[in-house]
Amino acid sequence: MKALTVDEIGAWERNGFLRVENFVDAGELANLRRIMEGLVEQDPPDENTIVDIDPVLADRTDIARTEKFRALLHAAHASTELLETYTLRPKTLDVVEDLLGPDIVYYTDQTFLKPPGGSGAPAHQDNAYWDVFWSGKGKLSVWLALDDSTMERGCTQFVPGSHREVLQHDRDFSKDALFGGAVPDLDPDQLDFEAVELKAGDACIHHCETIHRSGPNVSDHSRRGLVTIYFSGRCTYTDQPSEWFTHRMIPARGHVYPGCVGWYE
Numbered sequence: 011m012k013a014l015t016v017d018e019i020g021a022w023e024r025n026g027f028l029r030v031e032n033f034v035d036a037g038e039l040a041n042l043r044r045i046m047e048g049l050v051e052q053d054p055p056d057e058n059t060i061v062d063i064d065p066v067l068a069d070r071t072d073i074a075r076t077e078k079f080r081a082l083l084h085a086a087h088a089s090t091e092l093l094e095t096y097t098l099r100p101k102t103l104d105v106v107e108d109l110l111g112p113d114i115v116y117y118t119d120q121t122f123l124k125p126p127g128g129s130g131a132p133a134h135q136d137n138a139y140w141d142v143f144w145s146g147k148g149k150l151s152v153w154l155a156l157d158d159s160t161m162e163r164g165c166t167q168f169v170p171g172s173h174r175e176v177l178q179h180d181r182d183f184s185k186d187a188l189f190g191g192a193v194p195d196l197d198p199d200q201l202d203f204e205a206v207e208l209k210a211g212d213a214c215i216h217h218c219e220t221i222h223r224s225g226p227n228v229s230d231h232s233r234r235g236l237v238t239i240y241f242s243g244r245c246t247y248t249d250q251p252s253e254w255f256t257h258r259m260i261p262a263r264g265h266v267y268p269g270c271v272g273w274y275e
């Protein structure tokens with residue numbers, strides 16, 4: 011084990027998510043906030059970045075466009091500074107290695123900005139969106155709190171143990187460009203969600219099949235979460251190319267294998 015304890019890995023295997031306090035220190039946090047604020051201001055920071063406007067805030071005329079951003083997808087992927095200082099730094103990869111194994115490919119980032127008044131995320135499993143293009147369960151997200159993430163601000167909530175069952179998803183992106191529908195055959199009210207409140211600088215890592223959601227932000231402070239996503243180097247490409255992810259994945263540690271993610275001819 012490189013960074014986590016046996017108990018932490020046991021909790022990860024049981025629950026499908028793991029909270030890690032002080033994942034970045036105060037100086038690193040300030041740096042990450044500065045980088046993310048710069049990326050938001052560039053609107054869009056990169057030609058491949060997807061800017062997602064919060065549907066609840068879209069028609070507001072009293073706030074700037076950037077204050078309506080629900081999320082930026084593949085933005086931080088374009089920042090060398092962010093890659094070097096956070097995404098691919100040894101501490102981050104040590105934790106990821108303990109959970110995914112030695113071969114790690116960095117996929118991308120999704121920054122959930124959740125401004126004041128911003129909407130929540132429907133219950134879903136991330137792999138329902140990814141598995142179409144890249145097969146395998148060795149995928150995880152590191153959700154890093156850039157602001158305190160509380161119930162009032164719409165923190166993330168997870169169903170412990172739900173990573174063991176794969177559910178059918180309604181992937182209709184005309185309904186919601188970001189989430190493409192929710193888990194269809196479940197009543198979220200019947201699920202036992204555990205809310206994970208975080209201090210800025212803490213992270214919560216979740217398995218790609220763990221059911222999770224988040225509430226709306228009913229506070230007057232934004233709740234930004236920088237999510238970086240890692241795949242095991244054993245995940246394979248399917249024959250369906252992704253239209254919404256055109257970057258190259260970044261081999262981060264260990265090996266890449268023919269036909270598997272991160273392998274380019």
Ligand SMILES: O=C(O)CCC(=O)C(=O)O
Nearest residue numbers: 122131136151224235237
């Ligand atoms: O941050 C949120 O509100 C939602 C996060 C989420 O759905 C995810 O990381 O997949």
